[in-house]
Amino acid sequence: MDLVLRTAFVFFLILIVTRAVGRRELSSMEPFDVILLVVIGDMVQQGVTQSDYSLTGTTTVIATLAVLTVATGYLSFRVGRLRPLLEGEPIVLIANGEIRREALRRQRITIDELGAEARQSQIGSLRDVRFAVLETGGQISFVTD
Amino acid sequence: MTELFRDLAEGDPPRALNRGLWARRAAMTVLAVVVVVALLDVLGQRASRSSAAGPAAALSLRAPKVVRGGLLFESRVEITARRAIDHPRLVLADGWVEGMQVNSVSPDAEGTTSRGGDVVLSFPALRAGERRTIRMQFQVDPTNVGHRSYDLELDDAETALARIDRTLTILP
Numbered sequence: 001m002d003l004v005l006r007t008a009f010v011f012f013l014i015l016i017v018t019r020a021v022g023r024r025e026l027s028s029m030e031p032f033d034v035i036l037l038v039v040i041g042d043m044v045q046q047g048v049t050q051s052d053y054s055l056t057g058t059t060t061v062i063a064t065l066a067v068l069t070v071a072t073g074y075l076s077f078r079v080g081r082l083r084p085l086l087e088g089e090p091i092v093l094i095a096n097g098e099i100r101r102e103a104l105r106r107q108r109i110t111i112d113e114l115g116a117e118a119r120q121s122q123i124g125s126l127r128d129v130r131f132a133v134l135e136t137g138g139q140i141s142f143v144t145d
Numbered sequence: 146m147t148e149l150f151r152d153l154a155e156g157d158p159p160r161a162l163n164r165g166l167w168a169r170r171a172a173m174t175v176l177a178v179v180v181v182v183a184l185l186d187v188l189g190q191r192a193s194r195s196s197a198a199g200p201a202a203a204l205s206l207r208a209p210k211v212v213r214g215g216l217l218f219e220s221r222v223e224i225t226a227r228r229a230i231d232h233p234r235l236v237l238a239d240g241w242v243e244g245m246q247v248n249s250v251s252p253d254a255e256g257t258t259s260r261g262g263d264v265v266l267s268f269p270a271l272r273a274g275e276r277r278t279i280r281m282q283f284q285v286d287p288t289n290v291g292h293r294s295y296d297l298e299l300d301d302a303e304t305a306l307a308r309i310d311r312t313l314t315i316l317p
């Protein structure tokens with residue numbers, strides 16, 4: 001039982017952390033972020049399985065994570081009010097060609113970063129962008145004129 | 146370019162939408178059952194108590210009946226003497242130590258011997274009415290899998306006073 005409870009605790013802890021850290025940081029992995037991810041993974045493993053070296057323990061943890069993932073996905077699908085909490089909401093960064101600087105500031109995105117994202121979408125100038133939306137996965141979608 | 150989409154749209158429904166869906170649901174059901182079984186402590190390691198009593202002493206053992214490889218666990222033995230016991234000895238079946246790391250026995254036994262494969266721990270004499278608690282800390286070797294005899298006997302020298310028959314299941 002303790003294994004399931006520890007896994008559930010860590011699952012929701014990671015859910016809260018990822019929602020709190022922000023989607024941009026998680027979608028663009030710098031080398032530092034990759035190393036931090038590995039360190040966090042190691043710490044999580046120690047906290048969840050502790051000294052357990054068994055296949056039974058591994059199966060229990062994976063099963064718990066799978067059930068929790070499907071359960072939160074189902075809840076997000078069925079209960080609209082939970083969706084912003086579990087997955088976040090798309091955030092408009094450019095609307096009708098006008099850059100929303102407050103939205104950029106809150107998401108810690110600079111104009112230069114927005115420009116870089118636009119270049120990766122084969123857009124030559126932000127003036128050509130009609131809408132830019134920060135999606136829940138951390139990617140930025142662009143709609144041009 | 147549109148033929149890449151048209152072929153998909155006009156073709157047979159992908160198996161992911163029918164058989165694949167039911168296969169996923171079946172797999173998730175199996176995983177959910179694993180979680181429920183684990184929540185019910187079937188996969189270890191909730192401790193349970195077993196007791197035995199005789200005219201001379203009462204013996205109780207609190208230890209898990211199911212453990213997993215690598216786990217640390219405690220077995221707690223309580224002896225209550227109903228009359229003076231001059232040479233109290235705990236006789237542990239071989240499953241207590243086979244494939245186990247014995248981290249500590251507290252209080253330490255005065256002596257340790259072997260009797261037909263069992264381990265015999267000797268302790269100081271007990272007065273009538275005296276109670277003694279012995280805590281033993283173990284860790285399961287990951288390669289130690291199966292059912293082990295976890296019997297426990299309290300002797301006064303060579304005379305059996307109380308006996309608990311138990312089995313320890315070690316999951317892979």
